Amino acid sequence: MIQKALLVLLVFISLKSNSQTLETIYKLKSKYQKCLDKGNNMRNCALEYYNQSDSLLNVSYKNLKAKMSSKEQSKLKKEQLAWLKKRDQFFQKVYADTKKEGNFIEGTQDFDMIIYDEQAKFVFGRVKELIQKG
Incomplete structure (x- = not known):
């Protein structure tokens, strides 16, 4: 639990320090694959990956919104x-x-595990869109 909180905190810090790039997503995906490759507790690997996608979505959305005019924000x-x-x-x-x-x-x-994996992929797709708009 503490490791998960630290990871989310590190993700937020790295994103706040203007290093929010597609590379962040690829690093998380690589870490996820390494977790799956261990072959045990794979459900938790997928759940953590989904939670990371959701956190990145929120950060990406807020960062993009902060750069926009009120009209663009509404859109x-x-x-x-x-x-x-x-x-x-x-x-x-x-x-x-x-x-x-x-x-x-x-x-x-x-x-x-299958559900979380598919959900994470879908959310990361949106994160990529938001990052590219920024």
Whole structure:
């Protein structure tokens, strides 16, 4: 738990110090893959990866918004609200599809890992968009 908090803090510090780049995402992805490669507690690897994507999304959005005029901020907010609706629909679809496939039993660690992995990929896609707009 302490390691997770420290990691999130380090991510925030690195982003605040103007080193928010696509490289940050690639480093997190590499760390995630190394965690998965260990072959144990993979659900928690995926959960942490998703949490990192969500944290980066919030930081990226706030950083971009801070650089914009009030008119641009309003446009960005509408865009983000539309994206959030798409995100929620995607998350529901991933859950339903994973359940339907039957390869993983709902509620198991493998099932959860697949869900978190797909959710993180989707969120990191938005993070990349926001970083590129900045």
